[in-house]
Every structure is written in structure tokens, then in C-alpha cells.
Amino acid sequence: MATPLFQAPKGTRDVLAPESERQRALIACFAERAIGAGFGQVVTPIFEELGVFERIGEATELVSKEMYAFEDKDGRRLALRPELTASVVRAFVQHRPPTPWRAWYEGPQFRYEKPQAGRYRQFTQVGAEILGTDDPHADVEIIALAWRFYEAIGLTRVSLLMNSLGDPTCRPAYLEALSSYLHERSADLTEQSRATLEVNPLRVLDSKRPPDQEIIDAAPSMADHLTDEVAAHFEAVTQGLEALAIPYRLSPRLVRGLDYYQRTTFEFAADALDSAQNAIGGGGRYDGLAEQLGGPPTPGVGFALGVERMLLACDAEGAFTAPDNSPQVFVVDVTGGAEASALADQLRQHGIRADRGFDQRSMKAQMKLADRSGAAWAVLIGDEELAQGVVTLRDLRGDQGQTTIERRALVERLLARPATNGEP
């Protein structure tokens, strides 16, 4: 294919119907469930002051290397949001809604990454956050909302991985133990892991490079270093999941890339995707974030789910197909086109999805369009019908053939006989 003059920038893509309808339906399904669980939508700007994201961790790659940062004409330092939790917490700090505050969101995010299947520079997430409580039941509610959503869209091959990362009272000691252990074995680590070790020892546990595995397997575990309080919290969360019969796997090496996470962290892996991009969602507790963004100390927990990746997983499982938005009626007008305008408008005003042909094409050509549109009915109008004030109503999918009816009875007739799109 010859390269067009312009194309969507690298790592971005156009989504056309029906896939776009499918994406919209997925988000609508999430919205319905979030609202049903007491969450209200929060809509934040697509760009923020750069500092909002810098606070989420200099050691975080998405902050240090992947941000679309820029200056506006007044020299303000801004960035396209690389994730949404920081924006939501910033909004919380700015507006101080009563707690516990439950918010859900959806929208695009931007990271300057090397694109791959399921990895885009602009991608869409849906998510939810609860701020103002560190009750383990909040963690459970958050996880359950995500889990039940996967169920609702028909994804069955999803694994929930759980871990606790400790908190500021116990993590430093663990980090020290881990760091000294890794330093002892650093000669056997890959070069990349040695570099990571200096920036964030925790992240070394994430390495998938084979030479590192043996060392990582024998590394000290966070689970053994949790304070009683943090361990009890985690225990309460897992018990809560069990009470709801939500299956999970403990994953002591689950680290996650955002530095603000502490205590509960979790990730959802789509087992139907065999690529490395199988994480279709993740989240955790970020009790220190509100304070870092200049607000009062406020615990928080939330998750974000990748819309594009969920849809890839749905493809792999044959789940959540695009909704059928075909017109119910296609108007075929061989008198010039004005009657099609009038009839389609009338049908649409009554909530009937209607399409029509253009360019005064032959009846044969318009019938072909009618068929391809997926419409259940064709409404035909020619010179004879026009003269007599009638239309011909033709059943395109069933065996009702065609009849001539009074033009003024058309709407009533169609409303009385719902379309049977796609049905034989």
C-alpha cells in the first residue's frame, strides 16, 4: 500500500465502526457497573501540570522516559497524562469531596513507548478509585468491581495476581535486605538488572531474562518482611476475595511499575493472550499519594483496565462482539431522493434507525445497498407509490415478501413489528 500523504502518528490508530461501537459498548458496560457500585464519574483534563506526574516517581519509566511533556505558549510545563490515578488524586486534593470518595473514569492516555500489538502511544483505560479509607473491604470492592466486569463482558480466562508491597514502616528494611542480597549476586545478574538494581531493587524482581531467574527465585520475599499490621490488612483482603469466591494467586514477585503503590497490589492477566502484553488491568493501594500531591494524608485504592487489551483478549476468547447497529429500515427512492429524505426523517423521529441511498442510483443498486446495510426492511417509493400516497414495504430477512401500505401507516406498522435484524 502506498503511504498516504498523512497517516495516524506512530503508535496511534483510527478505530472505525464496528470496532468503535464495540469499544463504546465496553465502556458503557463498565460505566453501568461502576455506577451500580456507587461510583461517580470524574472527568479530568487530558493534560496536567508536569509536576502532577513527576510526583508519582522519578524512577518510574513512564515518568522519566515516556512522558509527552511540553511547554505551552506561556511557558507552563505540561504533560499529556501517562496514567489517570495521579490526575484523579490531584482532582481529589483540589476539590476535597467528602470521603470515602468513589470515582470512576475512562479516557485516553499517552506514553512514548515503542509500539507493539496491545501497546500503543495513545491507549484507553477505564478505572475506579476509592479515596479516604484504608478499610481492606475497600480493596476488596475495587477488585470485585474489576472482576465482575470481566465476567460481564464474557472474559473467562483471567488470572488475578495478588501481592503486598509493604508500607513505609516495613518496606525500607525489606529493600535493604533485597538490595544487599542482589548486590552479593550481582556478578551473576544480567547487565540490565544490575542497572535496575541501582535505581529500584524491587523492579529487578520483574525481570524475565532467563539468567536472572534463579537468583530472583531465591531472593528474600516481601511477605516475610511485612509488619503485623500490613500483613493483617493483606490477609483481610484475601479473605474478602475468598468470601466472594473470586479466585486469586499470590504472586510475591508482582511489583508493578508505578512507585506510589504500597500494601495491596494486584494485576489481571489475560491467559488467552500469549504475547507479553497480557496484563489487561492492574492496581493497588497508594496511601501516600494524596499527601505527595499536596493534600492531607489520605489512603486510596484503585485500578485501571486497558480497553484495547481487553478487546484483544475478547477477540481471543470470542467474547463481547460488536453490537449490531444496522439500520432497521433502508429507504429506496427512485423518484429523485427527496422522498427518501422525508421518509427517513419521519422514521428517525420515531426512533427507528433508518438509512437511505444517494445519487439517484438504480433501484437494483439501491436494493443492493439496502441488503448490505443489514436493514430488516426496505421501504420502496417510486412514481406510482408517490402518486398514490403509498409505499412498498419489503421484508429483507424473513419470508413476508412485500406489501403496499398507506404512507401514513408506515411508522405504526414498523413500530408494531419490530425489526428482526440478522434473523433468518
Place this chain on the structure above:
RNA sequence: GUGGCCGUAGCUCAGUUCGGUAGAGCCCCGCGUUGUGGUCGCGGUUGUCGCGGGUUCAAAUCCCGUCGGUCACCCCA
């Protein structure tokens, strides 16, 4: 960011090994019925062979660069 693979009509792809100047199926358009789709038959349109440069009498085919996609690492949704 590092490394591998791929890039031919709107779509899926053949042709690239051993250079000779572009093909199939689908889609689309028309006709078979000057008022009727889906099946069938007949006919037809469509390509700077991703882009740029080089080698050659000659390049889709070989070489270099570049852009885009993809896979692994990385990162993560």
C-alpha cells in the same frame, strides 16, 4: 531504548531463492430484469510493488538508509 522479522490493488496474499519491467481471490462498479437485494453468469475499475538513494543495459526482486507494522527484551494497560 536494544535486537530479529515483515511491508506488492480497499482487504488477504502469490511473485523476491536463480534481476527482464505486476497477478489471484475477496471487495467495489456495470450488465443479465429500462421498479427489486441476497445465489449464479458475463464484463469492468483499482497499484509511484512503503519511501529515498545505490548497483545494473534492466530492480517488486540485490545493497544502504529511512518510515511503518510486528516479535523478544524493556515497560506496562
